[in-house]
Amino acid sequence: MKKMTRQAVFRKLAALYERMADAYSETSAAIGLSCENCENNCCTSYFQHHTYVEWVYLWQGLNSLPEEKRNEYIARAEEYVRTARALVETGVKPSIMCPLNDNGLCGVYKHRLMICRMHGVVNSITMPNGKKLSFPGCFKCQELTSDMPQVPVLDRTRLYKELVMLEMGLLGSKVKSMPKVDLTLAEMIVLGPPKLNP
Template sequence: MAEFLARLRRLYARMDADYAAAAAGSGFVCNGCEESCCRTRFYHHTRIEAVCLRAAFGRLPAEERKRIRRLAEEWRAGGAARVRPLCPLNREGRCRLYDARPMICRLHGIPHALAPPGRPAQESPGCEEFDRRCRGIPHRRLDRTPLYTELARLENEFQQALRASGRFKQTIADMLLAERPIA
């Protein structure tokens, strides 16, 4: 387990570095915004990231965990709308588990490209705040392909080690409220 988590931490460091390098050209820095992406109903598909997040959650003080779990329950009770209240981990604009936040939270915001094997390559824009502040400034797209590929490889090996099967699909609230260990 420790080895898998160490590999994930190295991959997260690489994601952060690639993101910073791609964002540097436009000068974009995320300082939060009204439409915050922390309101988006993102699904996460890797067990290894869920294990990492839950381990970090377990290190928070008990009172804080209780408060966050209550928010997660309210968040889940909100139904299936794509745009929701802020993620239960967002406190006053800051992520309470910033170092352990999942991949999509790390890579959101700047224009990016993805070329999955056997599927057409895609290019996607940045967030609305990026567009407002950086429209017209030459910038480089973040290539997510090697990062997704490495995470998929890691997840695959982790699942084999666990002998886990079946698709994994959870929101942050699901991970925080899961009764049983993910691994």
């Protein structure tokens, strides 16, 4: 795919995120799933993220914040990384509040990553090799769908393919030579914006 300008990539990613939100809303409504009054918080889930395009876009959101607020999130992220690494070393999966969570709201809501947007509902994805992966959704979703004869499923395949195309558009010919991304959101914050050609 031909390399795209960063502005074009961001414009297309924002539109893709809107489609993700629509797909999530449609599926959650069909299930009857709401985050309201949930006794758990998915912002404590331990996720790795895998694209430069989302990493760069996350930092666009962070850079739009007042410096004091951005520095607060960076400090929280540094603490998150220290704590998470210590837990992982002992074989414990971390359950730590996301450093961007401000009283239940994401500090960069418009720039939050794909997994943050799609977590919760039953979803599936078909990999390039044809293998289909399925995810049962959060505990509340699993309770709501346990007796459903036909469970509504959000198929992420097309959305993920579009995200991959934007990754290719951002990186251009470097897409095959760049190191793979396998970072928590906190690590993406601590490391700063990824070093890409302008």
